[in-house]
Amino acid sequence: MLKILCSIRRPSIYLKYFGAISLVIFYFTFLFRESLHAYEINKGGSNLYKEENRPKSIPKRSRLALGRRYPEVNNNPRVITTRTLTTVNPIYEYSEELHSAIENELLARKSHLWDVCIRENIIGIYPPNAWEFFLSPGHNLVWCNVFKAASSTWMYYFNILGGYDIKYLQRTKTSPLELARKRFPRPKSSELIDSLYNSVSFLIVREPFERLLSAYRDKLEGCRNKYYKVLGKQIVRQFRNDSELKRHNTGPTFKEFLLFLIQSYKTSKPFDEHWTPVYKFCTPCSINYTLIAKVETLQRDTDYIIRQAGLEALLLGKLPKSRMRKISNRAAHNTRGLIEKYFSQVDRKTLDEIINIYRLDFELFNYNLTKYYDIVQPIPTTTPAVRTTSSTTPYSSSSSSSIASSTRDVS
Numbered sequence: 001m002l003k004i005l006c007s008i009r010r011p012s013i014y015l016k017y018f019g020a021i022s023l024v025i026f027y028f029t030f031l032f033r034e035s036l037h038a039y040e041i042n043k044g045g046s047n048l049y050k051e052e053n054r055p056k057s058i059p060k061r062s063r064l065a066l067g068r069r070y071p072e073v074n075n076n077p078r079v080i081t082t083r084t085l086t087t088v089n090p091i092y093e094y095s096e097e098l099h100s101a102i103e104n105e106l107l108a109r110k111s112h113l114w115d116v117c118i119r120e121n122i123i124g125i126y127p128p129n130a131w132e133f134f135l136s137p138g139h140n141l142v143w144c145n146v147f148k149a150a151s152s153t154w155m156y157y158f159n160i161l162g163g164y165d166i167k168y169l170q171r172t173k174t175s176p177l178e179l180a181r182k183r184f185p186r187p188k189s190s191e192l193i194d195s196l197y198n199s200v201s202f203l204i205v206r207e208p209f210e211r212l213l214s215a216y217r218d219k220l221e222g223c224r225n226k227y228y229k230v231l232g233k234q235i236v237r238q239f240r241n242d243s244e245l246k247r248h249n250t251g252p253t254f255k256e257f258l259l260f261l262i263q264s265y266k267t268s269k270p271f272d273e274h275w276t277p278v279y280k281f282c283t284p285c286s287i288n289y290t291l292i293a294k295v296e297t298l299q300r301d302t303d304y305i306i307r308q309a310g311l312e313a314l315l316l317g318k319l320p321k322s323r324m325r326k327i328s329n330r331a332a333h334n335t336r337g338l339i340e341k342y343f344s345q346v347d348r349k350t351l352d353e354i355i356n357i358y359r360l361d362f363e364l365f366n367y368n369l370t371k372y373y374d375i376v377q378p379i380p381t382t383t384p385a386v387r388t389t390s391s392t393t394p395y396s397s398s399s400s401s402s403i404a405s406s407t408r409d410v411s
């Protein structure tokens with residue numbers, strides 16, 4: 001009886017023991033495997049990590065800082081040099097081909113710039129305006145702020161780096177520049193030089209006459225700001241005679257604005273920061289910037305800068321939608337039509353003189369001037385006799401037809 005009972009109870013006990021023991025074994029096997037795995041990774045050079053877990057596109061070390069392109073000016077004591085870039089943050093995946101295409105273009109920009117600096121013999125000639133820079137030593141970022149060239153976009157980024165809340169930035173009425181200067185005070189020359197060495201340094205340039213026109217439309221045509229209202233009145237008084245002044249008592253025309261610039265240039269008066277030539281303002285032949293971004297490729301260049309500085313987590317995709325729309329609009333339409341509208345009021349002599357002021361900006365940053373000669377009014381012919389025959393001369397007929405066709409084409 002007992003035996004029978006035992007034989008019935010035994011198997012269930014065995015089963016219980018068996019279950020418990022196998023659970024324990026399973027648990028220890030698991031622990032062992034885990035620690036083995038951790039050991040493999042710690043050992044470094046684990047195959048597991050190498051082949052499967054590595055992000056697919058760790059970009060190659062940046063070539064922007066490699067020196068082989070500028071043998072003649074390498075180690076020129078008059079040029080302030082920036083650090084060699086070695087860190088590229090691989091948090092976000094992006095195409096390596098795209099990356100190297102951008103990098104090649106940025107290298108070409110730099111190499112072109114230094115070629116022009118050498119050709120024009122202006123290396124180290126203009127002293128840097130440290131005052132105008134934004135340094136964020138904590139983020140290894142140095143920006144020379146060219147007004148009217150995407151400055152509000154990067155002011156926004158710097159305000160984020162300065163620790164302002166994004167919601168606050170969108171709501172506040174305080175000017176972004178004022179906010180930014182509270183967190184990034186104007187640096188001394190020595191501070192600039194120190195931080196240049198170890199930072200990603202950049203400036204953003206724009207087609208010089210588009211920048212000029214944008215400054216005119218923003219500051220003088222509308223005449224909203226008190227300071228520029230006064231300046232506008234001065235310009236009008238200087239370049240409009242009394243009979244004209246009686247008929248049009250408005251702000252300065254674009255041509256009057258250009259005449260004012262020409263006059264200021266001839267008499268060596270200081271230029272407003274909104275229209276100072278970039279070669280004097282950010283002194284790209286005296287500072288070896290890590291890269292030169294352009295408004296025309298702003299989105300792409302900006303993302304590149306953010307990645308080079310390793311600030312993806314802080315800045316990438318942080319621009320509000322309205323601002324993004326503004327950027328793409330500005331690039332797309334408007335500007336070309338506006339250029340034709342305003343420069344067609346300008347005569348050839350004025351154009352030549354204004355080119356004289358901004359020629360270096362066109363050359364250093366590789367912008368093309370040709371179209372302006374077609375847009376402006378041709379040089380007036382002096383005598384009536386010449387005027388009657390002028391329509392048959394090849395020069396004026398071709399230029400007038402090209403004005404007509406070019407206005408049609410773009411609008």
Ligand SMILES: *[C@@H]1O[C@H](CO)[C@@H](O)[C@H](O)[C@H]1NC(C)=O
Pocket residue numbers: 064065066067068070073074075076079081082083084114288
């Ligand atoms: C700019 O800096 C890079 C790397 O830091 C260097 O190789 C290059 O020669 C410098 N260019 C000039 C003009 O100093």
Ligand SMILES: *[C@@H]1O[C@H](CO)[C@@H](O)[C@H](O)[C@H]1NC(C)=O
Pocket residue numbers: 241242243244
């Ligand atoms: C004023 O300027 C207009 C156009 O530039 C010109 O036609 C006119 O003769 C000028 N008047 C005087 C008094 O100079």
Ligand SMILES: *[C@@H]1O[C@H](CO)[C@@H](O)[C@H](O)[C@H]1NC(C)=O
Pocket residue numbers: 368369370371
């Ligand atoms: C500038 O543009 C014109 C056409 O608009 C072109 O014929 C000319 O070759 C360009 N110049 C340079 C230096 O690229």
